[in-house]
Amino acid sequence: MLNFFRLAWKISRGFWKSEGKWYARLLAVTVIALQMLNVYVMVQYNMWQNQFYSTIQEMNSARFFHLFLYWPVFTLIFLVVDVNKLYLQQMLEVRWRTWLTNYYLQEWLSKRTYYLMQILDYGTDNPDQRISEDVRLFVSYLLELSFGLFRSTLTLASFIVVLWNLSGVVDLTVGPYEISIHGYMVWVAILYAVAGSWLTAVVGNSLIRLNFVQQRYEADFRFSLIRLRENGEGIAFYNGEHRERASFTKRFQFIIENFRDLMSGQRKLSYVTLLHWRLSFLLPYLISVPRIFEGKMQLGGLFQTATAFTQVEQSLSFFIDKFYSMNEASLAELQAVTQRLSSFAENIGSMHETAIRNSITISHTPGGLLGIAGLSVELPTGEVLLKNLELEVRAGDSLLITGASGSGKSTLMKTLAGIWPFGQGQIRIPEGESMLFLPQKPYLPLGTIREILAYPAASGFFTEQKLREIMAMCKLGEFMDRLDENGNWSQILSLGEQQRIAFGRAILHRPQWLFLDEATSALDEQTEMAMHRLLHEQLSGSTIISVGHRSTLLEYHDRILNITEAGSWKLSA
Ligand SMILES: Nc1ncnc2c1ncn2[C@@H]1O[C@H](COP(=O)(O)OP(=O)(O)OP(=O)(O)O)[C@@H](O)[C@H]1O
Structure with missing residues (x-):
C-alpha cells in the first residue's frame, strides 16, 4: 500500500x-x-x-x-x-x-x-x-x-x-x-x-x-x-x-x-x-x-x-x-x-x-562530405556486424552497398541515419545539407494520397500540377483522380506502388543526399531501372547511397561497398 x-x-x-x-x-x-x-x-x-x-x-x-x-x-x-x-x-x-x-x-x-x-x-x-x-x-x-x-x-x-x-x-x-x-x-x-x-x-x-x-x-x-x-x-x-x-x-x-x-x-x-x-x-x-x-x-x-x-x-x-x-x-x-x-x-x-550511452558520435561538418572513421556496428547483444569501417563519400558520388542477407546493410543505413545507437566510431554528416532515407517498406501516414506524397511536409506544400507531374513520372497515373481520397493506403497499395510513391516523394523533396535501402525490392527489373534512371535525371546533383542485391543496380553507382563475412568489408570502384 x-x-x-x-x-x-x-x-x-x-x-x-x-x-x-x-x-x-x-x-x-x-x-x-x-x-x-x-x-x-x-x-x-x-x-x-x-x-x-x-x-x-x-x-x-x-x-x-x-x-x-x-x-x-x-x-x-x-x-x-x-x-x-x-x-x-x-x-x-x-x-x-x-x-x-x-x-x-x-x-x-x-x-x-x-x-x-x-x-x-x-x-x-x-x-x-x-x-x-x-x-x-x-x-x-x-x-x-x-x-x-x-x-x-x-x-x-x-x-x-x-x-x-x-x-x-x-x-x-x-x-x-x-x-x-x-x-x-x-x-x-x-x-x-x-x-x-x-x-x-x-x-x-x-x-x-x-x-x-x-x-x-x-x-x-x-x-x-x-x-x-x-x-x-x-x-x-x-x-x-x-x-x-x-x-x-x-x-x-x-x-x-x-x-x-x-x-x-x-x-x-x-x-x-x-x-x-x-x-x-x-x-x-x-x-x-x-x-x-x-x-x-x-x-x-x-x-x-x-x-x-x-x-x-x-x-x-x-x-x-x-x-x-x-x-x-x-x-x-x-x-x-x-x-x-x-x-x-x-x-x-x-x-x-x-x-545517451551511444558511443557512435555523429558530427556535422561543412564541405559536402560524408565521412566514416573507425565505425563498428553492433547488435544490442554486443555481437559485431561491421568492423572498423573507413569510408568517405563526396557530394555527387554514388555508392552501392552489397552483401549477403543479414550481413548488416540495413543496420549500417540506420546507423548513418542516426537511429541505430549500438557500436563505436565517428560519422561526419555534411552540415546544412538535406538527407532523405527510403526504407524497403515506405511509411505511409493515414490520410490522402496528397498528404502521403508530401510527407513529412504539409499537404499544401506542393502544387497540384507538381504532384500530378511526379505521379506520371513514377507510373502512378491511375491514382491522379484519387489524390484527395482518404484511406488506409498502406493496406490498399501494393508494395511496388508504395515504393514508387516513396520515389515520387524523394523527387518532390529533392534531397542533396538520398539513401535507398532496398527501396526498389518489390519492382520488376525493368521498372527498377526506370526508377533509377529517373532519379539520375531528376536529382542529377544529389549523392545516392543504395543498398541492393541486383546486378542491374551496378550501372547506376560509381563505387561498391561489399560487406563480407564476420563484419569485414571491401570497397571497389
Ligand atoms: N533489433 C534487433 N535486435 C537484434 N538483432 C537484430 C535487430 N535488428 C537486426 N538484427 C539482426 O542484425 C542482422 C543484420 O540485419 P540487417 O537487417 O542489417 O541485414 P541486411 O544485410 O540488411 O539483410 P537483408 O539483405 O536480408 O535485408 C540480422 O541478423 C538481424 O537479425
Whole structure:
C-alpha cells in the first residue's frame, strides 16, 4: 500500500508542480472547500430538522411554515454546491489528463524512444494503451477516490454519532389503520429508487450516444498511437515526429471536445439525480406530517434517524464499494493502472540512458562530405556486424552497398541515419545539407494520397500540377483522380506502388543526399531501372547511397561497398 502511494505521487507530482499548478491547486482546493461546505450545510440542515420537528411537536403551525421556508434555501445551496463541485472536479480532470498525456507523448517521442522500445523490447507492452487508457483511468480514479474518501470520512464522522443516539420502531398510518412496519423506510426507498432510475434513464439517454462516440474517439486516438509504434522505423527515417505529434494532438482534441459535451449532459443529469437525492430527504416527512398534526405521533426522532441513517449508509457504502470489494475494486484497478504507468516511465528512462550511452558520435561538418572513421556496428547483444569501417563519400558520388542477407546493410543505413545507437566510431554528416532515407517498406501516414506524397511536409506544400507531374513520372497515373481520397493506403497499395510513391516523394523533396535501402525490392527489373534512371535525371546533383542485391543496380553507382563475412568489408570502384 505504501508503495502504491509512493508510485502514485511520483506520477502525479509533475502536474502539481507544472506551469498550470496554481490553477490546478485552486481547482482542487475549491472542490475540497465545496465538499466541506456541503457537509457543514448538511449538519446545519440536520439541526434545522430538530427545530422543525420540535415546532411540529408543539403544534405551532405558524412557526412550522416559517421554518419550512428554509428548506428551498438549503436545497438550492445543496444543488449549486454539488453540481458545481462535480463540474470543477471534471475541469481538474481534463487539465490533469491533458498535462499527463502531453508529458508521456513528449517522453515517448523524444530521443526516438518509441523506436528504441520497438527494437529493444524491455517489456513495455502497448505503450499506446498506457498513454491513452491508463492515463485517463489514473487521473479519473485517483480524483474520484481521493475526493470521495474525503467526503465520506467527513460525512461519516458527522452523522454516526447522531444515528447512534437515535433509533426506534416506525409507526405508520395508512387510511384509518395504524400499523407498525419494520423496514418501512426500506420499502419507500425501493419504490423511490425505481422511479429515480426511470427518470435517470430518460434524461441520461443522450449520454449513451456520447459515451459511445467517446469510446470511438479513444480507440481512434489509440490506433494512431499504435501506428507510430508499428511504423517507428519509417517515421524515424523521415524525422516525421513533428507531423505525428500534430496528428496525435488533432485526434486528442476530438476526445476532449466530445468529453465537454459529455460533461454538459452529465451536468443536466446531475441536476435530476441530485434533486432526486435531495427530495428523498423530504419524502418521509411528507408521508408522516398529517399524523403529527393529529398529535398521534412524535416523528422528529424518526426522521432525524432517517436522515442520519442515509448519510451513514451512503458513507459506509462508499468504503465498501470502492475499497473493500475486491471484485469491483476501483482501488485495485487504480493500483494496476499506477503500476503500469510507473513501469512505462521507468522503461522510458532506461531507453533515454541507452540513447545517451551511444558511443557512435555523429558530427556535422561543412564541405559536402560524408565521412566514416573507425565505425563498428553492433547488435544490442554486443555481437559485431561491421568492423572498423573507413569510408568517405563526396557530394555527387554514388555508392552501392552489397552483401549477403543479414550481413548488416540495413543496420549500417540506420546507423548513418542516426537511429541505430549500438557500436563505436565517428560519422561526419555534411552540415546544412538535406538527407532523405527510403526504407524497403515506405511509411505511409493515414490520410490522402496528397498528404502521403508530401510527407513529412504539409499537404499544401506542393502544387497540384507538381504532384500530378511526379505521379506520371513514377507510373502512378491511375491514382491522379484519387489524390484527395482518404484511406488506409498502406493496406490498399501494393508494395511496388508504395515504393514508387516513396520515389515520387524523394523527387518532390529533392534531397542533396538520398539513401535507398532496398527501396526498389518489390519492382520488376525493368521498372527498377526506370526508377533509377529517373532519379539520375531528376536529382542529377544529389549523392545516392543504395543498398541492393541486383546486378542491374551496378550501372547506376560509381563505387561498391561489399560487406563480407564476420563484419569485414571491401570497397571497389
Ligand atoms: N533489433 C534487433 N535486435 C537484434 N538483432 C537484430 C535487430 N535488428 C537486426 N538484427 C539482426 O542484425 C542482422 C543484420 O540485419 P540487417 O537487417 O542489417 O541485414 P541486411 O544485410 O540488411 O539483410 P537483408 O539483405 O536480408 O535485408 C540480422 O541478423 C538481424 O537479425
